[in-house]
Amino acid sequence: MSLRCSAARSLPALGLVLLLAVLPFILPGPFYIAIAHQILIYALLALSLDILVGHGGMISLAQAAFLGVPAYVYVGLSARAGLSPLPAALSALAAGTALAGLFGVLALRARGLGFLMITLALGQVVWGLAYRWVDLTGGDNGMRLSARPRPFGLDLGRPIPFYYFVSVIFLAALFFLRRFARSAFGASLRGTRDQPRRMAMLGHHVFRIRWLAFIYSGFLGSIAGVLFALSFRFISPQTMTLQQAAEVLLMVILGGPGTLAGPLIGAVIITLVKTVVSSYVARWYTVLGLIFIGVELFLPEGLVPGFARLRRRLGAALLARRRPA
Amino acid sequence: MSAQFWLIQTLNAVAMGGLLFLLAAGFSLIFGLMRVPNLAHGGFFMLGAYLGATALDENLPFWLAALAAALGVGLLGAVLERALLRRLAGNEQGQVLATLGVAFIIADLCLMTWGGNPLSLSPPAWLMRAIAIGGFFFPAYRLAVLVLAVLLAVLLVALMEKTRLGAMIRAGVDDREMAEGVGIPVSRLFTTIFFLGAALAGLGGVIGGPILSAYPGLDTDMLPLALIVVILGGIGSIGGAFVGSMIIGFIYNFGIALFPNFAYVILFLPMIAALLIKPEGLFGRVPQ
Numbered sequence: 263m264s265l266r267c268s269a270a271r272s273l274p275a276l277g278l279v280l281l282l283a284v285l286p287f288i289l290p291g292p293f294y295i296a297i298a299h300q301i302l303i304y305a306l307l308a309l310s311l312d313i314l315v316g317h318g319g320m321i322s323l324a325q326a327a328f329l330g331v332p333a334y335v336y337v338g339l340s341a342r343a344g345l346s347p348l349p350a351a352l353s354a355l356a357a358g359t360a361l362a363g364l365f366g367v368l369a370l371r372a373r374g375l376g377f378l379m380i381t382l383a384l385g386q387v388v389w390g391l392a393y394r395w396v397d398l399t400g401g402d403n404g405m406r407l408s409a410r411p412r413p414f415g416l417d418l419g420r421p422i423p424f425y426y427f428v429s430v431i432f433l434a435a436l437f438f439l440r441r442f443a444r445s446a447f448g449a450s451l452r453g454t455r456d457q458p459r460r461m462a463m464l465g466h467h468v469f470r471i472r473w474l475a476f477i478y479s480g481f482l483g484s485i486a487g488v489l490f491a492l493s494f495r496f497i498s499p500q501t502m503t504l505q506q507a508a509e510v511l512l513m514v515i516l517g518g519p520g521t522l523a524g525p526l527i528g529a530v531i532i533t534l535v536k537t538v539v540s541s542y543v544a545r546w547y548t549v550l551g552l553i554f555i556g557v558e559l560f561l562p563e564g565l566v567p568g569f570a571r572l573r574r575r576l577g578a579a580l581l582a583r584r585r586p587a
Numbered sequence: 588m589s590a591q592f593w594l595i596q597t598l599n600a601v602a603m604g605g606l607l608f609l610l611a612a613g614f615s616l617i618f619g620l621m622r623v624p625n626l627a628h629g630g631f632f633m634l635g636a637y638l639g640a641t642a643l644d645e646n647l648p649f650w651l652a653a654l655a656a657a658l659g660v661g662l663l664g665a666v667l668e669r670a671l672l673r674r675l676a677g678n679e680q681g682q683v684l685a686t687l688g689v690a691f692i693i694a695d696l697c698l699m700t701w702g703g704n705p706l707s708l709s710p711p712a713w714l715m716r717a718i719a720i721g722g723f724f725f726p727a728y729r730l731a732v733l734v735l736a737v738l739l740a741v742l743l744v745a746l747m748e749k750t751r752l753g754a755m756i757r758a759g760v761d762d763r764e765m766a767e768g769v770g771i772p773v774s775r776l777f778t779t780i781f782f783l784g785a786a787l788a789g790l791g792g793v794i795g796g797p798i799l800s801a802y803p804g805l806d807t808d809m810l811p812l813a814l815i816v817v818i819l820g821g822i823g824s825i826g827g828a829f830v831g832s833m834i835i836g837f838i839y840n841f842g843i844a845l846f847p848n849f850a851y852v853i854l855f856l857p858m859i860a861a862l863l864i865k866p867e868g869l870f871g872r873v874p875q
Contacts, residue, residue: 390851547695554688
């Protein structure tokens with residue numbers, strides 16, 4: 263690969279880094295900076311789900327569990343057990359990843375819509391546990407985190423340092439996801455999506471590939487979960503409702519599964535629409551439902567692939583017009 | 588714990604099983620025929636409960652309120668199938684997510700119309716008493732729910748096994764392409780099945796009203812139960828839905844009575860067992 267070609271390919275990435283770097287200086291105040299870091303957290307969760315949806319062809323409605331469970335573990339260990347932030351965060355990531363391993367074993371016994379139904383049921387189990395097991399979780403009242411930590415003297419309690427903290431983790435995750443998408447493992451995951459029998463014939467262990475993808479997805483989602491706990495300093499069963507799981511899925515589907523930009527764009531749109539709609543009317547779930555139906559009817563492949571196709575078609579039309587001249 | 592406790596809990600369990608059957612039978616038929624789990628089914632149940640509450644407020648007799656709610660929800664189901672799911676024909680993933688969107692809209696509009704406070708539905712006056720059997724007292728309404736569920740199960744099985752419509756539905760469940768090939772109007776069956784399934788769910792909402800009441804979140808409480816019943820009982824089988832409903836009714840009721848913290852987890856154990864041992868469900872047919 264030539265130097266120029268590789269530079270051209272990392273141009274969007276460079277643009278994103280620059281945008282994230284200057285964003286706090288463009289935005290008018292801490293409220294907007296907080297929305298920006300929340301978008302990044304949801305985008306990370308959506309990207310983690312896209313490993314399953316886009317690369318694996320598995321539509322999961324359990325991803326909100328990876329936002330909630332690590333957040334519960336982190337807040338519980340910090341606020342109740344008095345653990346310091348780093349071991350609490352590592353335990354939270356381990357718990358979320360282990361949960362993904364368990365969910366994967368159960369849900370991957372089915373394919374397609376059966377998989378979707380089982381993940382919906384598993385997500386509801388976790389929600390039900392958080393809601394009903396009041397002694398452990400505080401039930402509907404949730405649990406509170408007293409303050410954000412101060413690693414290396416960096417005060418994450420202030421909006422701009424916390425925003426950069428989230429941005430750096432987000433960019434690192436994005437970098438690894440890009441490598442994942444181009445790796446042999448990513449290719450074999452897409453192979454199990456398109457040609458599972460052929461993959462099995464070629465000697466690939468289809469179940470294990472999907473299961474590893476589920477664990478990888480759960481691990482990345484758990485990072486979003488810990489950041490969520492730090493961001494809101496509060497966790498309740500609301501974080502793990504079916505609506506939350508559906509919102510994340512909608513971010514992926516709206517933006518375009520299987521692309522890195524898609525889930526990010528989906529997260530930006532859905533979070534902004536939700537923030538704006540919720541501040542005017544209390545009817546966010548009607549809007550969410552309408553977007554769902556609208557996307558399925560008019561934009562089934564998502565924005566990013568849709569626009570790419572539109573651009574190709576426009577380009578072809580322009581070429582066709584130029585040729586006779 | 589006394590014998591009275593166990594007997595009453597057992598009756599509560601079978602009454603819950605009866606309600607679950609009303610919910611799951613239609614869900615199972617729709618899934619079996621259209622290959623689509625209708626994620627708005629919990630919403631249909633909740634909407635039925637709310638419509639029933641409103642009808643009872645207008646002093647309609649209970650059976651009429653139940654019938655009206657069933658018809659209303661059934662019509663909504665038929666309209667959704669015609670106007671929305673039909674446009675997504677062949678795109679099963681799109682259909683599922685569209686029903687999920689519908690579920691959110693129903694939930695939100697119910698919240699807007701009926702508010703956030705639970706509404707209780709009172710059972711018909713002649714069932715608001717206890718019946719003494721062998722020295723034990725049983726709430727008459729729950730007995731009536733059980734009787735109704737058994738009656739409806741028998742009716743549905745008769746419909747499926749003895750009528751032409753049932754034969755066409757069974758053919759469609761077993762092999763849709765073949766059924767279309769021999770001239771069965773599968774597309775009209777879809778609308779019929781959606782009407783029937785939604786009406787059953789709406790009816791279940793009203794019948795369940797005196798036990799569960801109508802509240803925001805009833806839909807997402809009921810939907811997973813329908814999923815579990817169908818995973819357990821097998822897709823597209825009325826008998827499977829009945830047995831699965833009864834098993835889940837027992838586990839749900841005794842789980843809540845004995846281990847309130849873990850009721851939800853216990854509920855999913857039979858589903859997990861079914862997935863591990865017999866993935867097609869207890870009465871499921873092997874998919875094509």
